[in-house]
Amino acid sequence: AQSVSQHNHHVILSEAASLELGCNYSYGGTVNLFWYVQYPGQHLQLLLKYFSGDPLVKGIKGFEAEFIKSKFSFNLRKPSVQWSDTAEYFCAVIPDGSSNTGKLIFGQGTTLQVKP
Amino acid sequence: EPEVTQTPSHQVTQMGQEVILRCVPISNHLYFYWYRQILGQKVEFLVSFYNNEISEKSEIFDDQFSVERPDGSNFTLKIRSTKLEDSAMYFCASRGAGAQFFGPGTRLTVL
Numbered sequence: 769a770q771s772v773s774q775h776n777h778h779v780i781l782s783e784a785a786s787l788e789l790g791c792n793y794s795y796g797g798t799v800n801l802f803w804y805v806q807y808p809g810q811h812l813q814l815l816l817k818y819f820s821g822d823p824l825v826k827g828i829k830g831f832e833a834e835f836i837k838s839k840f841s842f843n844l845r846k847p848s849v850q851w852s853d854t855a856e857y858f859c860a861v862i863p864d865g866s867s868n869t870g871k872l873i874f875g876q877g878t879t880l881q882v883k884p
Numbered sequence: 885e886p887e888v889t890q891t892p893s894h895q896v897t898q899m900g901q902e903v904i905l906r907c908v909p910i911s912n913h914l915y916f917y918w919y920r921q922i923l924g925q926k927v928e929f930l931v932s933f934y935n936n937e938i939s940e941k942s943e944i945f946d947d948q949f950s951v952e953r954p955d956g957s958n959f960t961l962k963i964r965s966t967k968l969e970d971s972a973m974y975f976c977a978s979r980g981a982g983a984q985f986f987g988p989g990t991r992l993t994v995l
Contacts, residue, residue, distance in 0.1 A: 802983065811888075812927075812975065812986035819982060858927065869940035870915055870979050874927040 770794045772861050774875035781849050782883050789844040789857055789878050797864030801842040802872070803833055804858045812858065818842065829853070851884045886910045888987035890976050896993045897966055905961045905990045907976030915979035916959045918951065919986075920944075920972040927975065933959065966994045 775790045793799065803815040816827025823835040833844045842859060859875040889908045897903050909916050918930040931941045933951055950962045959978075963970055971994045977984040 800982075804986075811988040814983050814985070817983050860927075866940060869932040869934070870917070870984065871929045871932055871940050871942075872917075872919070872927075872977075872984060873929065874919075876926045 770863065770873075772859055772873050772875040774857075774859050774878050776878045777876070778879045778881070780881045780883065783851055784848050785882075787844070787846040787849045787853070787880070789859075789880070791842045791844065791859030791875055793840050793842070793859075793861045793873075795840075795861060795863040795873075798867070799864060800862040800867065801833070801835060802860040802862075803827065803831070803842075803844050804860060805855045806858065806877075807855045815844070815857075849880070849882050851882045853880060854882045855880060888976055888978055888985050890974075890987035890990050892990060893988065894991045894993070896995065899968055899994055900965050903963050903966055903992065905963075905974050905976075905992070907959045907961070907987055908957050909959055909976065909978030910980060910985055911957070913978035913980045913985075915939075915984075916951075916953070917977040917979070917984060918961045919975045919977065921975070921989075922969075922972040930961070963992075966992075968994050970994050 772793045801818040804812045805815050806812050815831050816825050818825045818835050826832045831846050857878045860872045891906045916933045921927045929942050931945045932939045948964045952960050973989045975989045976987040
């Protein structure tokens with residue numbers, strides 16, 4: 769079945785460590801890609817998005833993601849995490865065919881815990 | 885910064901009762917959405933709404949569900965006869981600048 773997969777369910781890092789969260793999707797055609805973050809007690813917030821163009825996308829708070837079409841991947845990275853990055857991270861895709869309606873398909877989320 | 889708001893934050897209801905979840909999207913947005921997240925599961929798309937009609941809906945969005953934009957600001961999700969399995973967090977979103985902006989969610993508990 770077509771889906772969005774986040775392979776890391778729970779990641780624990782120390783402050784200043786580098787972060788990479790994996791996201792793979794199984795939709796063909798043109799897709800729009802997103803990473804959202806949900807800090808404890810808060811709502812989902814957009815970190816970054818990719819529609820077309822440069823496959824390396826920079827978002828807020830020092831996050832970036834790279835779209836690799838051949839691997840159907842859109843991994844999230846940050847060179848040096850902070851304690852305040854502790855949150856749940858969601859990868860999401862608008863599949864080809866839903867570009868007008870904007871239906872988002874989410875991965876299962878990755879909980880990131882950063883130890884001070 | 886404009887935000888999507890949702891009320892109530894938590895709704896407890898008895899099985900078989902009707903519930904209405906309310907959302908106020910960002911004012912200049914034209915596309916509206918409902919998603920839900922059952923505890924421990926993925927965030928799932930329910931329905932998208934544009935120009936006063938449903939533009940896409942999922943298999944979950946059966947005849948028990950309906951959406952409405954009763955005035956220029958509110959966007960509601962109605963569940964006619966709630967089931968235990970409807971217990972979930974329900975998120976409203978509106979779209980602008982190519983991305984969806986989410987509300988804080990309503991936690992629905994069906995007893």
